[in-house]
Amino acid sequence: MADETPKKYLLGNDAIxxxxxxxxxxxxxxxxxxxxxxxxxxxxxxxxxWYYVEWSVNEKVAFENALAASWCGLRSIVTMxxxxxxxxxxxxxxxxxxxxxGGFVVLSADDPFAHxxxxxxxxxxxxxxxxxxxxxxxxxxxxxxxxKTAFELxxxxxxxxxLRPTTRICHSKGDVTLxxxxxxxxxxxxxxxxxxxxxxPANTRPLHAILTKKQPEVAKxxxxxxxxSAEIRGKKAVIAGGISIxxxxxxxxxxxxxIKISAxxxxxxxxxxxxxxxxxxxxxxxxxxxxxxxxxxxxxxTIVHGKLDGYLPHEGEYSPALIAGAFEKVGFAxxxxxxxxxxxxxxxxxxILCAGCLHRSVFYAIxxxxxxxxxxxxxxxxxxxxxxxxxxxxxxxGASITVGSGIAHSCPGxxxxxxIGDSTFLHTGVNGLINAVYNNTNQVVIILDNRxxxxxxxxxxxNTGLTATGEExxxxxxxxxxxxxxxxxxxxxxxxDLTYLLATLREAKEKPGVKVIIAKQPCVIMNKRLGIxxxxxxxxxxxxxxxxxxxxxxxPAIETDETGAAKITALCTGCGVCADICPAGAIHxxxxxx
Amino acid sequence: MKKSFDVLIVGxxxxxxxxxxxVLGDACVIEGRHVRGAETHGMxxxxxxxxxxxxxxxKFGSLIAPGTADLLIAFDVLEAVRYRHFLKPDGVMVVxxxxxxxxxxxxxxxxxxxxDNVEAELKAGTAKVILVDATGIAAxxxxxxxxxxxxxxxxxxxxxxxxxxxxxxxxxxxxxxxIQINEKAFDLGKEAV
Numbered sequence: 001m002a003d004e005t006p007k008k009y010l011l012g013n014d015a016i017x018x019x020x021x022x023x024x025x026x027x028x029x030x031x032x033x034x035x036x037x038x039x040x041x042x043x044x045x046x047x048x049x050w051y052y053v054e055w056s057v058n059e060k061v062a063f064e065n066a067l068a069a070s071w072c073g074l075r076s077i078v079t080m081x082x083x084x085x086x087x088x089x090x091x092x093x094x095x096x097x098x099x100x101x102g103g104f105v106v107l108s109a110d111d112p113f114a115h116x117x118x119x120x121x122x123x124x125x126x127x128x129x130x131x132x133x134x135x136x137x138x139x140x141x142x143x144x145x146x147x148k149t150a151f152e153l154x155x156x157x158x159x160x161x162x163l164r165p166t167t168r169i170c171h172s173k174g175d176v177t178l179x180x181x182x183x184x185x186x187x188x189x190x191x192x193x194x195x196x197x198x199x200x201p202a203n204t205r206p207l208h209a210i211l212t213k214k215q216p217e218v219a220k221x222x223x224x225x226x227x228x229s230a231e232i233r234g235k236k237a238v239i240a241g242g243i244s245i246x247x248x249x250x251x252x253x254x255x256x257x258x259i260k261i262s263a264x265x266x267x268x269x270x271x272x273x274x275x276x277x278x279x280x281x282x283x284x285x286x287x288x289x290x291x292x293x294x295x296x297x298x299x300x301x302t303i304v305h306g307k308l309d310g311y312l313p314h315e316g317e318y319s320p321a322l323i324a325g326a327f328e329k330v331g332f333a334x335x336x337x338x339x340x341x342x343x344x345x346x347x348x349x350x351x352i353l354c355a356g357c358l359h360r361s362v363f364y365a366i367x368x369x370x371x372x373x374x375x376x377x378x379x380x381x382x383x384x385x386x387x388x389x390x391x392x393x394x395x396x397x398g399a400s401i402t403v404g405s406g407i408a409h410s411c412p413g414x415x416x417x418x419x420i421g422d423s424t425f426l427h428t429g430v431n432g433l434i435n436a437v438y439n440n441t442n443q444v445v446i447i448l449d450n451r452x453x454x455x456x457x458x459x460x461x462x463n464t465g466l467t468a469t470g471e472e473x474x475x476x477x478x479x480x481x482x483x484x485x486x487x488x489x490x491x492x493x494x495x496x497d498l499t500y501l502l503a504t505l506r507e508a509k510e511k512p513g514v515k516v517i518i519a520k521q522p523c524v525i526m527n528k529r530l531g532i533x534x535x536x537x538x539x540x541x542x543x544x545x546x547x548x549x550x551x552x553x554x555x556p557a558i559e560t561d562e563t564g565a566a567k568i569t570a571l572c573t574g575c576g577v578c579a580d581i582c583p584a585g586a587i588h589x590x591x592x593x594x
Numbered sequence: 595m596k597k598s599f600d601v602l603i604v605g606x607x608x609x610x611x612x613x614x615x616x617v618l619g620d621a622c623v624i625e626g627r628h629v630r631g632a633e634t635h636g637m638x639x640x641x642x643x644x645x646x647x648x649x650x651x652x653k654f655g656s657l658i659a660p661g662t663a664d665l666l667i668a669f670d671v672l673e674a675v676r677y678r679h680f681l682k683p684d685g686v687m688v689v690x691x692x693x694x695x696x697x698x699x700x701x702x703x704x705x706x707x708x709x710d711n712v713e714a715e716l717k718a719g720t721a722k723v724i725l726v727d728a729t730g731i732a733a734x735x736x737x738x739x740x741x742x743x744x745x746x747x748x749x750x751x752x753x754x755x756x757x758x759x760x761x762x763x764x765x766x767x768x769x770x771x772x773i774q775i776n777e778k779a780f781d782l783g784k785e786a787v
Contacts (some may be wrong), residue, residue: 009619172656173631250654321659338661339680351642
């Protein structure tokens with residue numbers, strides 16, 4: 001079956017990755033974060049790529065790497081999620097001043113409803129803040145098309161371009177029409193130009209003026225290029241942006257005008273001209289009222305509805321049904337969706353640490369040894385330690401040791417035990433450790449070392465000893481790194497050895513200053529993939545006293561049978577910690593594995 | 595007016611909901627039809643409840659509104675109960691007659707639900723309920739992990755897609771070594787209903 005335009009059922013992120021190949025990308029960097037991770041994951045899986053690809057230690061590092069590649073005339077993309085853009089915000093702001101040479105795309109994926117995030121911030125605000133163009137796709141197909149547009153736009157205006165897909169774009173699939181990958185033959189060359197690249201005040205002032213001057217030109221071009229468009233069909237109008245465009249398309253009546261905003265900055269004069277033709281508009285956009293505020297500024301007599309007058313929520317994800325409800329309230333169309341049927345309450349099934357996960361035994365031990373302690377933690381699978389009562393705070397990547405320091409200084413005499421993953425420690429945790437030692441805090445820091453960035457889909461990091469493309473690289477020594485930060489008490493433990501783990505924690509508890517314990521066991525999902533198997537554990541039902549101690553451990557492989565005795569299921573990965581916990585000695589290693 | 599045929603696939607992270615949705619998506623591409631899908635990634639994969647939306651002939655967004663889905667495919671009876679409000683009142687659900695009791699039940703000392711009482715609750719609704727021993731059938735086909743494909747076979751009677759497109763899509767999506775097992779799983783699932 002020959003097909004002129006082959007279609008594939010593709011994930012939004014895969015469509016973006018493919019578009020990078022079509023655009024002949026030269027340089028790819030990023031830090032994993034749901035929902036953005038698959039873009040680099042797909043690009044690093046390419047066989048003999050012509051482009052350079054890396055997972056960087058954090059978003060600022062990734063951003064600066066890719067920016068420099070652009071300065072050398074190469075096409076580069078840097079990927080992250082919305083909260084990662086906070087980490088990269090410092091270079092972002094100034095990169096708009098220095099400008100770019102090769103196309104430079106900053107992908108920051110937003111997460112309305114915070115499906116897997118700590119907040120719901122809107123990356124479009126950063127684009128506005130930095131005065132750079134932003135493209136906001138409404139489907140997997142547009143995610144693909146806009147990626148290519150972003151490279152071109154960046155080269156046209158010598159500015160970084162923000163690409164802002166949301167979770168429902170990144171993790172949506174559609175039948176996507178693709179183009180052909182075009183390998184790049186560009187050779188990078190850095191042409192010195194201190195007036196552009198050295199932002200001492202004398203250079204920065206004229207650079208700021210140049211940036212300001214670009215703004216109206218960019219806004220006008222985005223309308224001319226059809227990225228922002230209007231279909232005038234009546235006196236009332238809906239203005240929508242991003243994924244909301246798809247939702248509105250599904251339900252908008254024929255006599256209501258439809259204004260689509262897919263790119264920023266919005267041309268003020270164009271918007272003013274459209275608003276003047278309408279008596280009443282409803283603005284539909286997820287998260288911040290970016291379009292709505294622009295419309296309010298441009299409107300003279302047109303009534304503007306949206307979040308600010310309470311017709312639509314500021315928070316969460318939109319849907320056709322939710323928007324149809326707003327249509328009805330404004331009087332644009334009747335809501336034909338059924339009223340939300342009643343949900344049945346069934347036992348919750350929250351995400352949970354895997355059976356045999358090393359983090360579970362560490363949290364168990366922390367609770368045993370530090371009964372009245374405070375437990376700052378960080379971003380990663382181990383945040384799920386919340387369910388085990390061993391996570392008291394989580395703010396952002398790298399904030400466990402620093403929050404721990406603040407609490408330790410503020411509440412002398414309190415046991416502070418901070419937990420952080422290996423990738424997160426290398427991301428921004430190490431700065432906190434340096435600071436904690438330098439400023440003499442008292443806390444125990446446990447690095448949960450599973451040798452991979454697990455939560456986002458098992459990306460390697462400098463602790464893994466492999467690069468993004470699978471080449472061997474020097475494995476960082478967390479022990480030596482901790483010692484180099486000035487920590488004198490550094491111990492490595494096997495978290496499956498509960499007795500030794502407990503003894504180490506008790507020892508650390510008695511010592512002053514910063515104590516670092518590195519709990520090392522590979523992620524159980526990685527073990528499974530590598531074919532590593534351990535014998536399962538079994539319960540001797542006769543010996544089981546039904547005390548429930550093992551159930552409290554919270555391992556998904558432990559259940560009860562009809563009699564109330566403990567039972568270990570096929571999920572068991574053989575870590576054996578439950579055998580150490582059982583006061584009756586009823587749990588032991590089973591026979592040969594099937 | 596809704597023109598798409600909307601399918602919700604639900605289960606527990608790791609059971610193969612995304613692979614099942616890819617089969618439906620590819621079957622649409624094979625037939626040259628529009629399709630949109632939305633899936634659960636990230637933190638909720640780890641033993642959590644997962645949902646995948648597929649809108650066959652869908653041209654707009656990928657989300658199915660509650661109360662409008664045509665078909666619900668559930669890998670676990672408890673998940674069928676959890677998501678049944680997505681079905682339209684006369685919708686159909688194809689459900690694996692299996693229950694994985696959430697860890698929260700044991701650690702929270704709640705009453706342990708049994709398949710029988712969950713099944714009774716499912717059947718009390720207005721939707722048509724088709725229960726399939728997908729895990730058992732998959733084991734017969736050669737691997738209990740193929741339960742997702744058994745369920746697709748069982749659901750094939752209700753899907754607006756040709757059986758040939760579905761089985762071709764199965765071949766395209768499963769690991770090459772397991773094609774035979776999965777073909778058999780699909781056929782046995784189809785025959786079981």
